[in-house]
Amino acid sequence: PDLTQLRVTATSTDQQIGNAPQARVDKDGNFTMDGVPTGSHLIRPTGGPRGWTLKSVVVDGRDVTDIPIDLRSGQRLSNVAVALTDNVSEINGTITNNQGVPVTDYTVLAFVTDPSYWRPRSRHIMTARPDQTGKFRIRGLPAGGYYVVTVDPAEQGEWFEATYLEEHRIGAPRVTLGEGETKTQDFK
Numbered sequence: 001p002d003l004t005q006l007r008v009t010a011t012s013t014d015q016q017i018g019n020a021p022q023a024r025v026d027k028d029g030n031f032t033m034d035g036v037p038t039g040s041h042l043i044r045p046t047g048g049p050r051g052w053t054l055k056s057v058v059v060d061g062r063d064v065t066d067i068p069i070d071l072r073s074g075q076r077l078s079n080v081a082v083a084l085t086d087n088v089s090e091i092n093g094t095i096t097n098n099q100g101v102p103v104t105d106y107t108v109l110a111f112v113t114d115p116s117y118w119r120p121r122s123r124h125i126m127t128a129r130p131d132q133t134g135k136f137r138i139r140g141l142p143a144g145g146y147y148v149v150t151v152d153p154a155e156q157g158e159w160f161e162a163t164y165l166e167e168h169r170i171g172a173p174r175v176t177l178g179e180g181e182t183k184t185q186d187f188k
Contacts, residue, residue: 006024006025006045006046006047006048006049006084007022007023007024007025007045007046007047007048008022008023008025008031008033008043008044008045008046008082009021009022009043009044009045009046010022010033010036010041010042010043010071011041011042011043011044011121012037012039012040012041013039013040013041013042013068013119013120013121021033021034021035021036021037022046036071037071038071038072038073038075039070039071040068040069040070040071041068041069041071042066042068042069042121043057043059043064043069043080043082044057044123045082045084048084049084051086051088052084052085052086052088053084053085053088053139053140054082054083054084054085054123054140055083055084055085056081056082056083057080057081057082057083058080058081058083059077059079059080059081060078060079061079065123066117066122066123066124085179085180087179087180088139088140088180089139089140089141089142089143089177089178089179089180089181089182090137090138090139090181090182090183091108091110091137091138091141091146091148091175091177091182091183091184091185092135092136092137092138092182092183092184092185093108093135093136093184093185093186093187094130094133094134094135094136094186094187095108095130095134095136095150095186095187095188096134096186096187096188097188098188101134102130102132102133102134102135103130103134103187104129104130104131104132104134105153106130106150106151106152106153106187107127107128107129107150107151107152107153108127108128108129108130108136108138108148108149108150108151108187109125109126109127109148109149109150109151109159109168110125110126110127110138110141110146110147110148110175111124111125111126111146111147111159111165111168111169112124112125112141112142112144112145112146112147113144113145113146113147113169113174114144114145115162115165115166118160118161118162118165119160119162120160121160122160123140123141123142124141124142124144124146125159125160125165126138126140126141127151127159129153141177142177142179143177143178143179143181144176144177145174145175145176145177146174146175146176146177147165147168147169147172147173147174147175148172148173148174148175148185149168149169149172149173150187151168173185
C-alpha cells in the first residue's frame with residue numbers, strides 16, 4: 001500500500017488529551033519521532049491507507065502491540081517495526097425493536113473477553129452507532145473473543161473502565177473473531 005499518508009504516534013496511556021507526538025512515514029517505510037515525553041506510551045499508526053489496520057508493533061524483536069512502553073528522559077528506541085494488514089475483521093448487524101423498526105438510540109460496544117485488555121486506548125474495545133436503518137459496523141478488532149452489547153451513548157467515557165465492562169459482560173452475546181473474519185450480531 002501507499003504509506004506516504006501514514007503517521008506513527010506515541011499515544012500517552014495516562015489519558016491526557018492533547019497532541020501526541022507523531023512522525024510521517026517516508027516512501028521507504030521509515031520514520032523518526034522526536035519530542036516524545038517521558039512516561040507510558042502505545043505506538044499506533046494513524047492516517048494510513050484505507051482498508052488497512054494495525055497488525056503488530058515490534059521493538060527490538062519484542063511484540064509490544066498492546067503493551068505500553070515506558071520511556072525515560074533521553075531514551076531512544078530503535079528497531080521499531082509497525083506492521084499493517086488488509087485482512088480486517090468486522091462485527092456487523094442491526095438494532096431493531098420487536099416490530100422490526102430500526103432503533104438508532106444506542107451505541108454498540110464490542111470488548112474483548114480477556115480483562116487484561118480492559119484499559120484506556122485499548123484496540124480491543126470499539127464502538128459504533130447504527131445508521132438510520134439500524135445497521136452498525138465495527139471494523140478492525142484484533143482476532144479473539146468479544147462481548148457485544150448495546151449501551152447508552154451518554155456513557156462514552158466509561159467504555160474503557162473495567163468495572164463498567166464487568167457489569168456489561170453479564171448476559172452479553174459472545175462473538176469469536178478470526179483474523180479477517182466477519183460476524184453478524186443483531187439486537188432487538
